[in-house]
Amino acid sequence: MSGTLYLLPCPIAAAPLDAALPAEVAAIARRTEYFLVENAKSARAFLKQLGHPRPLRELAITEIGHAPRAADIAGWLAPLASGSDVAVVSEAGCPGIADPGGTLVAAAHAAGWRVRPLVGPSSILLALMASGLDGQRFRFHGYLPVAPEARAASLKALERESRTRGETQVFIETPYRGAALFDAVLETCARSTRLAVAADLTGPDEHVGMRTVEAWTACPADRRPVLQRRPAVFCLLAS
């Protein structure tokens, strides 16, 4: 009997494991000995938090890099043939969403292996749920351009699309650029456009706020979201 390729989510904030993963998902992770990971350091911390019964040095923990090669992937998936399970682990959240894990999953499908996605935290999904914006149709853009002019053009284009289609636009930013992106939305978008900002989801400083651009602009500084050093998810819906 061949093994299963698990898509194993991991925590997205400093929080107890039992707020992030179902018990059965943690149990599957503890039974697994082969891990294909985006970041070895964070994966080891996760396996330690899980209380994996094997010493970490006895586990096969392989960093997949940003553009894994087909020959490497075939080797990494080989344990499946001899009946061992393999788990793909992202640096944070759900593997295969905004990370390079999808390449491994595609190779597993091509080889006919069983693929099972497991339940866990996704900052994109949690932000969308908590945004109060229409989740019936939505689009995830990943990161927007960094240069101010390109960023403004990108914001204008996605705001236009949101207005035409009634579709929520979701994008993310790194901890050190979130505040600049927030300011750029207030400067660039229409006053009636609604913006939700989610930071430190599932963590001790979790905060989700949603207002119109007009209301955010009028909002005192101490009631704006604190985005410094915290990953943020933005959801935007134009009317």
Add this chain to the structure above:
Amino acid sequence: MSGTLYLLPCPIAAAPLDAALPAEVAAIARRTEYFLVENAKSARAFLKQLGHPRPLRELAITEIGHAPRAADIAGWLAPLASGSDVAVVSEAGCPGIADPGGTLVAAAHAAGWRVRPLVGPSSILLALMASGLDGQRFRFHGYLPVAPEARAASLKALERESRTRGETQVFIETPYRGAALFDAVLETCARSTRLAVAADLTGPDEHVGMRTVEAWTACPADRRPVLQRRPAVFCLLAS
């Protein structure tokens, strides 16, 4: 101290609760006595499965309908003011995603209540993770049109968009129309377009397959996904 509006996910398949929800999420649900739900019958079954400590008849379980009115919403959220928590529950999966719960969340933000999204299963996200298709950019369309001509036009438009943007297109179908939609993709889309089909996610008959349209067409009937009477999620990426 005022209460919190929780976005409480519920199972998407017949499976043990500890495969679907983190223990802390189940504990929050058991402490809550006010529930705003998409479907009262499925919500009661969920609360029974949770082993809620109060008899179900003593809990406030309110169906929100498809287009809740502002006056009703204000009343439903009133327990927050007196310090009680309120949980929004979808018929299946995560509230606020492809369901009417978003309206309640928007009202809670406008009134300044704390909103907390909780971790749980989302068929959209699980399908995308397991598809092996690029999750760096994706778009969720909800249901496509039912009429064959409109459905084909919609498939062609989203395939074109996927090709131009390198973006995975995600759409869903009801249990009794999934097989027809699968056939429509094979008839309508390019041979090189990749299609992932996920059915009964987290359930006993979970199956995720991903092939090109050409490979699906050549695939013997007994290796195609069984979509009858099972909700399905489709992910499509054109090259």
